[in-house]
Amino acid sequence: MVANMFAIAAWRDPEDYADLLLLSDRHGLHRLALVQHHLSSRIEGDRRLLLGSRFCHGLAPTHYGDLAEDLATTCARVGMRFMLAGAHEVEPGPDIETPEEFLRHYLDDGLPEWRAQIARYAEDPWSPYARRLNELAEQAGLPGLDITIGRFMAEMREHTESRDREMVAREIRRLVTESGLSQRDFATRLGTSPSRMSSYCTGQVTPSAALLLRIRRLARAVTQPRPD
Structure with a gap:
């Protein structure tokens, strides 16, 4: 290698x-x-x-x-x-503001500085700064590099979305476990099929915001004792 x-x-x-x-x-x-x-x-x-x-x-x-x-x-x-x-191991870098500054970073800096820039827009791959880097690469006269940055942005967005889906799935699994119900019984109480409930728990399918609220309400209703 x-x-x-x-x-x-x-x-x-x-x-x-x-x-x-x-x-x-x-x-x-x-x-x-x-x-x-x-x-x-x-x-x-x-x-x-x-x-x-x-x-x-x-x-x-x-x-x-x-x-x-x-x-x-x-x-x-x-x-x-x-x-x-290793990008997650470095502190996010400072803003790059001009094509000249971008060119200097590209030609003279090493991987730690580059990864600091990745960490900078990995925090929010939908931010204006991420799009601005793409524009600076084009203005700096580096053909093809703007395409590479665009691919990085797409990769980071996909990674962020995947991480968010897993966080939602983990929350649903926690709520089902704390309810004391089996996954099948929880699905029945929620008004959905066991297979659909399983897809929520594994992260294969992400429920809507409204359905996630229903899942939370159901878990809370099951765990809280009814008033006399």
Whole structure:
């Protein structure tokens, strides 16, 4: 994996991207990105050797535009997963306000600074700042990078929505457990089918706000003793 990182960072031959595709198929995108993250973190003790940054440059769309579609898609996905790895461990970075400042960050900064920017808009991937980064990339004259940022934004939005769905499912499971009812009995009292109730508990389906209120009211009604 580290040899492949060095190859893409230094030479960017088509064979190197093909090897990246093989590595992702063999180990999975998530595991590959984590290993690459830890490898580059250990190697980059010297700020003059920004392996991770050069690797990301090599995965930018401007460098693999002529590759086959499956290779290009894999490069984009590996690049995103690699950048996201460890992003939750850094403090959100300051605002980037001008195209010149954006260009300086892109050319001169390393992964910690880049991940700080990811953490900055990961807090709210629907924020105006996230859209502003996209505009600055285009104004900075970095063709294709605005597409990459757009993909990051989509990835972060999908991650946030998935996390929110899991939080709702966890809340429903807690309410069912605290009610003392079986999931089937809870579904009957709620007026829905056991299979539908199961989909709410697993997060496969997210109930509407109105139905979530009904679930909370039912759990409260079951657990609270009736007045004499």
